[in-house]
Amino acid sequence: MSMTKMHIRVNVNGVEREGDVQARLLLVHFIREVLGLTGTHIGCDTSNCGACTVVLGGKAVKSCTLFAVQANGKKLLTVEGLAKEGKLHPIQEGFWEKHGLQCGFCTPGMIMAAYHLLQKNPNPTEEEIRRGISGNLCRCTGYVKIVESVQYAAEKMRVQEAQVAAR
Amino acid sequence: MIPPNFEYFAPNTLGDAVSLLERYGEDAKILAGGQSLIPLMKLRLASPRFIVDLNQIQGLEYVRESDSYLRIGALTRVTDLEASEMVRKKYPVIYDVAAHIADPLVRNMGTVGGNIAHGDPANDLPAVMLALNAEFIAISPTGERTIKAEEFFIDSFTTALKPSEVLTEARVAMPPARSGGAYLKLEKRVGDFAIAGVATQLTVDGRGVCERVGIGLTSAGPTPLKPKKAEESLRGKKPDDSAIKRTADLAADNANPRSDLRGPAEYKREMFRVLTIRALRNALSRVSGGS
Numbered sequence: 445m446s447m448t449k450m451h452i453r454v455n456v457n458g459v460e461r462e463g464d465v466q467a468r469l470l471l472v473h474f475i476r477e478v479l480g481l482t483g484t485h486i487g488c489d490t491s492n493c494g495a496c497t498v499v500l501g502g503k504a505v506k507s508c509t510l511f512a513v514q515a516n517g518k519k520l521l522t523v524e525g526l527a528k529e530g531k532l533h534p535i536q537e538g539f540w541e542k543h544g545l546q547c548g549f550c551t552p553g554m555i556m557a558a559y560h561l562l563q564k565n566p567n568p569t570e571e572e573i574r575r576g577i578s579g580n581l582c583r584c585t586g587y588v589k590i591v592e593s594v595q596y597a598a599e600k601m602r603v604q605e606a607q608v609a610a611r
Numbered sequence: 612m613i614p615p616n617f618e619y620f621a622p623n624t625l626g627d628a629v630s631l632l633e634r635y636g637e638d639a640k641i642l643a644g645g646q647s648l649i650p651l652m653k654l655r656l657a658s659p660r661f662i663v664d665l666n667q668i669q670g671l672e673y674v675r676e677s678d679s680y681l682r683i684g685a686l687t688r689v690t691d692l693e694a695s696e697m698v699r700k701k702y703p704v705i706y707d708v709a710a711h712i713a714d715p716l717v718r719n720m721g722t723v724g725g726n727i728a729h730g731d732p733a734n735d736l737p738a739v740m741l742a743l744n745a746e747f748i749a750i751s752p753t754g755e756r757t758i759k760a761e762e763f764f765i766d767s768f769t770t771a772l773k774p775s776e777v778l779t780e781a782r783v784a785m786p787p788a789r790s791g792g793a794y795l796k797l798e799k800r801v802g803d804f805a806i807a808g809v810a811t812q813l814t815v816d817g818r819g820v821c822e823r824v825g826i827g828l829t830s831a832g833p834t835p836l837k838p839k840k841a842e843e844s845l846r847g848k849k850p851d852d853s854a855i856k857r858t859a860d861l862a863a864d865n866a867n868p869r870s871d872l873r874g875p876a877e878y879k880r881e882m883f884r885v886l887t888i889r890a891l892r893n894a895l896s897r898v899s900g901g902s
């Protein structure tokens with residue numbers, strides 16, 4: 445398998461999507477320009493800010509630092525894939541309730557990083573939350589409200605888990 | 612920023628990977644985690660015509676002990692090193708470094724092999740590998756060879772690997788009882804490269820004398836550095852305050868940092884001294900059976 449142009453298939457937010465891409469196309473450009481999903485942001489474009497964070501194959505990664513061809517055959521989750529049936533995901537709800545954003549530019553990346561963190565560790569300490577989002581920069585909030593948002597989400601997700609288990 | 616175009620290969624076997632590398636020579640680059648290569652390509656500081664992506668090759672992601680070695684597969688993500696219970700308990704110096712490389716998002720992609728093979732003197736893993744006297748296994752069309760960490764780092768971004776060679780494993784002899792290690796990194800902000808970094812690994816005998824001493828320095832010059840005089844000065848001695856101070860002085864003398872945005876050379880040299888003292892003390896406190 446070799447080409448400067450390739451056909452790729454990616455499961456994006458539960459839907460099989462495909463397209464012909466140049467090998468050099470960055471994943472973030474595939475997401476924004478080919479798929480038209482503009483929730484994923486480009487902040488720095490130099491791998492430093494985390495605004496472009498998505499969850500690929502279950503792991504939070506910087507989509508500006510990956511080629512789209514590397515996502516071939518994998519599952520991709522972007523911020524658009526979180527809300528279900530018009531209901532915000534608990535992490536989104538947390539950012540809403542706890543005022544976890546001001547300008548909102550970093551928010552999709554923060555949410556995706558928090559998503560991966562809570563998958564791995566459903567009951568993180570404040571320290572673990574701060575470490576978990578340390579690849580995501582925010583120029584507005586000072587992080588205090590972001591941490592509270594993630595704590596809110598963790599709590600809510602644990603309650604939901606428990607309700608499902610009790611059923 | 613858009614990288615230059617290239618032809619992309621994702622071979623399923625190491626054999627196919629090395630034959631592609633042999634065919635395209637200097638025009639080809641290996642892609643592992645991509646967390647150094649892709650930023651360089653976006654800045655057009657690297658423009659490989661052919662990319663050989665290792666990520667479809669099975670069996671290169673592992674952390675295990677066998678035949679008296681800790682073996683780490685080249686494609687092991689830094690995150691997985693950090694998450695390994697065995698690493699945390701038995702190789703604290705490796706746990707320390709894994710938790711301080713870049714940020715969690717970069718660590719989810721970045722690989723152990725890439726961190727070493729990139730040959731960046733600011734990367735953190737090489738200093739740890741030097742302190743542990745690690746060996747690297749590389750495969751090429753003519754077979755496999757083992758390269759000592761000490762002989763691996765030749766110049767900035769230049770290693771002993773040939774263009775057709777793939778690093779497949781880093782291995783470290785399992786430390787004897789009464790061993791401990793630590794990595795300390797001074798950074799301007801979380802996720803940045805080190806202003807200065809120091810790795811230490813000690814083995815102490817029943818009388819409290821240092822039997823084995825390993826030290827490695829990050830951001831201390833054009834290559835990751837193994838300050839041998841410093842190591843020798845502590846070997847066979849009791850690690851009391853004056854011996855530790857002398858070792859740290861020698862390590863700092865050996866360091867050759869450059870003045871840059873992360874600070875003037877003089878300041879960095881002083882930091883190597885301070886960090887070496889602290890990293891030796893941390894290593895001692897972790898010697899099992901120690902205090």
Ligand SMILES: Cc1cc2nc3c(=O)[nH]c(=O)nc-3n(C[C@H](O)[C@H](O)[C@H](O)COP(=O)(O)OP(=O)(O)OC[C@H]3O[C@@H](n4cnc5c(N)ncnc54)[C@H](O)[C@@H]3O)c2cc1C
Nearest residue numbers: 641643644645646647648713721722724725726734735778
């Ligand atoms: C924002 C940011 C901050 C960072 N901070 C740090 C830091 O603090 N400390 C640190 O250590 N690193 C840091 N890095 C670098 C990061 O750790 C990289 O992951 C690492 O340097 C390279 O590993 P990789 O797997 O991503 O390799 P790649 O980028 O895929 O490859 C790097 C180079 O190594 C070669 N290569 C890769 N694998 C092999 C192999 N198996 N055999 C032969 N050659 C191979 C490639 O051809 C390429 O030339 C940072 C990166 C970013 C983006």
Ligand code: FES
Nearest residue numbers: 487488489494508
């Ligand atoms: S846009 Fe990807 S890290 Fe900033």
Ligand code: FES
Nearest residue numbers: 546548582583584
């Ligand atoms: S809310 Fe503005 S960058 Fe985070």
